[in-house]
Amino acid sequence: MSENILLRARAIEKRFGAVVAASSLNIDILAGQRVSLIGSNGAGKTTFVNMVTGYLKPDTGSIELGGRDITRLAPRAITHLGVARSFQIPQLFAELTVLENMLVANACHGQRLSFWQPARRGDAVDRADALLQRFQLAEHRERRVAELPGGVRKLLDIAMALTGQPRLLLLDEPTSGVAAEEKFPMMDIIMTALGQEAMTVLFVEHDMDIVERYADRVVAFYAGRIIADDVPAVALAADDVRRYVTGTLH
Numbered sequence: 316m317s318e319n320i321l322l323r324a325r326a327i328e329k330r331f332g333a334v335v336a337a338s339s340l341n342i343d344i345l346a347g348q349r350v351s352l353i354g355s356n357g358a359g360k361t362t363f364v365n366m367v368t369g370y371l372k373p374d375t376g377s378i379e380l381g382g383r384d385i386t387r388l389a390p391r392a393i394t395h396l397g398v399a400r401s402f403q404i405p406q407l408f409a410e411l412t413v414l415e416n417m418l419v420a421n422a423c424h425g426q427r428l429s430f431w432q433p434a435r436r437g438d439a440v441d442r443a444d445a446l447l448q449r450f451q452l453a454e455h456r457e458r459r460v461a462e463l464p465g466g467v468r469k470l471l472d473i474a475m476a477l478t479g480q481p482r483l484l485l486l487d488e489p490t491s492g493v494a495a496e497e498k499f500p501m502m503d504i505i506m507t508a509l510g511q512e513a514m515t516v517l518f519v520e521h522d523m524d525i526v527e528r529y530a531d532r533v534v535a536f537y538a539g540r541i542i543a544d545d546v547p548a549v550a551l552a553a554d555d556v557r558r559y560v561t562g563t564l565h
């Protein structure tokens with residue numbers, strides 16, 4: 316195996332009854348890549364992400380992380396191996412503060428239950444503060460999540476996903492529901508923050524302006540198949556992508 320390949324999916328098949336959600340999927344993700352998964356509704360993007368995170372098992376095929384077979388592992392085991400996920404609707408504790416949410420996330424990652432010991436707690440707070448700084452969230456540190464605007468919550472959700480120091484981060488439409496004029500500034504914050512750890516990122520995205528600007532590779536899905544896998548300029552110009560994803564070819 317090339318040591319640069321962080322995630323390798325081979326011959327993945329997944330059906331739900333008559334629906335083909337994944338068919339002959341072969342994907343190698345290199346360490347440090349920022350890969351956008353695109354496709355119309357029902358194309359199979361989330362199914363792929365769910366299989367990588369262990370929430371769904373492929374019918375056949377294999378998924379490796381850093382050369383280790385994770386195909387049949389439980390989600391929690393995959394998280395411990397370094398796969399983190401942030402959801403379209405942030406999974407936060409509304410009544411806790413931003414810092415408290417970060418500390419809970421930290422406690423949930425790995426075998427860090429000793430975090431409640433005062434000595435460990437200091438380390439956790441330092442790490443949380445560093446991440447809050449990086450995501451431009453430091454000013455919100457003591458605010459309750461319930462009081463925060465949607466964009467700030469999304470940033471917090473991603474910062475929380477990083478507390479376990481993952482190798483691979485999966486993002487589900489990081490700017491969905493965010494006002495158009497806030498999308499680029501928000502993606503700038505996210506990508507700059509992730510760039511500081513050379514994070515490998517897979518992000519599901521419907522906004523092609525975001526894809527063009529922030530992905531260095533695009534994997535396009537249609538009916539469970541990959542119809543393009545290339546740099547954005549090439550993938551977005553492919554006939555099948557224009558026909559089935561962006562709707563610019565009839």
Ligand SMILES: Nc1ncnc2c1ncn2[C@@H]1O[C@H](COP(=O)(O)OP(=O)(O)OP(=O)(O)O)[C@@H](O)[C@H]1O
Nearest residue numbers: 331334335336354355356357358359360361362363
């Ligand atoms: N748990 C499930 N049970 C039955 N069918 C499912 C299940 N999950 C996904 N599907 C079906 O599999 C196909 C692929 O769905 P998937 O959610 O992966 O698409 P998607 O590309 O993520 O779409 P969207 O952009 O709408 O999230 C769809 O036809 C969907 O209805």
